[in-house]
Amino acid sequence: MTANKRLLVLPGDGIGPEVMREVRRVIEWMDRRRHVSFALEEGLVGGAALEAEGSPCPDSTVERALSADAVLFGSVGGPKWDTLPFDKRPELGILRLRKELGLFANLRPALVLEPLVDASSLKPDVVRGLDLMIVRESTGGIYFGEPRGVETMASGKRRGIDTEVYTEDEIARVARVAFDLAKKRTGRMTSVEKANVMQSGRLWRAVVSEIGRAEYPEVELSHMYADNCAMQLCARPKQFDVILASNIFGDLLSDLAAAATGSLGMLPSATLGAVDSSGRRHALYEPIHGSAPDIAGKGIANPCAQMLSFAMLLRWSFGMEEDAKLVENAVEKVLAGGLRTADIMGPGTARVGTSVMGDAILRELDKLAA
Numbered sequence: 001m002t003a004n005k006r007l008l009v010l011p012g013d014g015i016g017p018e019v020m021r022e023v024r025r026v027i028e029w030m031d032r033r034r035h036v037s038f039a040l041e042e043g044l045v046g047g048a049a050l051e052a053e054g055s056p057c058p059d060s061t062v063e064r065a066l067s068a069d070a071v072l073f074g075s076v077g078g079p080k081w082d083t084l085p086f087d088k089r090p091e092l093g094i095l096r097l098r099k100e101l102g103l104f105a106n107l108r109p110a111l112v113l114e115p116l117v118d119a120s121s122l123k124p125d126v127v128r129g130l131d132l133m134i135v136r137e138s139t140g141g142i143y144f145g146e147p148r149g150v151e152t153m154a155s156g157k158r159r160g161i162d163t164e165v166y167t168e169d170e171i172a173r174v175a176r177v178a179f180d181l182a183k184k185r186t187g188r189m190t191s192v193e194k195a196n197v198m199q200s201g202r203l204w205r206a207v208v209s210e211i212g213r214a215e216y217p218e219v220e221l222s223h224m225y226a227d228n229c230a231m232q233l234c235a236r237p238k239q240f241d242v243i244l245a246s247n248i249f250g251d252l253l254s255d256l257a258a259a260a261t262g263s264l265g266m267l268p269s270a271t272l273g274a275v276d277s278s279g280r281r282h283a284l285y286e287p288i289h290g291s292a293p294d295i296a297g298k299g300i301a302n303p304c305a306q307m308l309s310f311a312m313l314l315r316w317s318f319g320m321e322e323d324a325k326l327v328e329n330a331v332e333k334v335l336a337g338g339l340r341t342a343d344i345m346g347p348g349t350a351r352v353g354t355s356v357m358g359d360a361i362l363r364e365l366d367k368l369a370a
């Protein structure tokens with residue numbers, strides 16, 4: 001089969017390259033066993049790019065991302081670069097890619113797999129069967145709003161400024177992505193903001209309501225303040241199906257949802273752009289966790305979130321549902337067999353490192369594909 005699937009792999013920093021290594025093995029397995037070949041390139045981003053090329057997101061990386069069919073991203077950042085000015089910080093790597101590729105809809109599924117019910121920080125009954133999807137706006141809001149910066153006032157004291165700005169078009173396009181998903185799932189959607197204190201939140205609620213009424217009358221839409229949503233995600237997470245949130249609230253709520261699933265090391269994500277006139281759409285796939293400097297270099301990171309991000313890539317960018325399911329099933333089988341990285345240990349399970357987890361996933365893939 002010809003390698004017509006252009007894939008750019010950006011491992012980044014910290015545990016990024018460690019967990020990406022295990023996905024690369026699965027990509028090789030797919031070539032060998034499923035005859036699925038990718039035209040794969042690897043590039044630099046984050047601190048790794050800063051060290052090598054002086055920029056956390058070199059133009060060459062952006063150009064390669066723009067011409068790829070899909071980008072598989074690891075994670076960026078680390079204490080070494082924490083005091084650099086914003087235009088040098090590794091995190092700019094992911095922010096610039098989202099912006100330049102127009103990746104406005106960040107899909108963050110939180111799924112509690114049965115073998116991990118005990119790994120959750122919540123009670124088993126509260127999380128068993130949890131399956132929700134956070135749709136996070138990802139190219140607007142306080143992450144990009146102007147004015148921003150630190151300035152010195154007349155008093156000589158400094159003040160820091162960030163601005164939450166949303167246009168109605170920005171709200172509408174991500175709302176449609178969430179409504180479409182809700183239609184395909186259980187038909188329920190919760191839109192989250194703070195319309196009680198924020199002007200942008202008030203507009204957010206109005207625009208989402210208008211689109212719901214006019215275009216998705218079959219979706220049961222409810223609204224919730226973000227602080228209440230955080231509480232409800234801990235208390236009764238199963239009440240939710242699709243949650244729609246701004247950039248900052250979606251960031252916070254998805255880390256919170258991760259704790260319900262057992263660990264940040266379990267949650268994948270897909271960040272999608274608009275479909276263009278030729279049917280093409282830019283897309284980037286990444287775990288929601290960061291570079292985990294506290295465990296980087298120890299070989300103990302959980303590779304599942306990166307692996308499941310690859311499964312999302314197969315599904316969303318290449319329509320390879322069967323292969324996506326294979327990867328997801330292999331991960332679940334390994335967990336059901338009792339192997340665990342340190343972050344998801346439970347009673348009666350065996351602790352292993354990143355590469356042993358990768359070995360086990362490959363073994364399960366062999367069995368599933370036999």
Ligand SMILES: NC(=O)c1ccc[n+]([C@@H]2O[C@H](COP(=O)([O-])OP(=O)(O)OC[C@H]3O[C@@H](n4cnc5c(N)ncnc54)[C@H](O)[C@@H]3O)[C@@H](O)[C@H]2O)c1
Nearest residue numbers: 075076077078264265288289290291292294295301302343
């Ligand atoms: N998309 C990204 O690249 C991304 C996302 C979040 C944070 N970051 C950056 O990562 C750096 C560290 O941030 P942080 O510590 O706040 O968040 P983090 O997600 O890196 O880590 C938070 C905690 O979760 C644990 N953890 C995360 N992923 C894990 C995995 N796969 N397996 C096992 N344990 C895992 C870590 O060990 C840590 O205790 C910062 O520079 C931050 O800006 C990058």
Ligand SMILES: CC(C)[C@H](C(=O)O)[C@@H](O)C(=O)O
Nearest residue numbers: 077091094095251288289290
């Ligand atoms: C690293 C950082 C810029 C990023 C974000 O805030 O979007 C991360 O926390 C995430 O969740 O992807």
Ligand SMILES: [Mg+2]
Nearest residue numbers: 251252255288
């Ligand atoms: Mg985050």
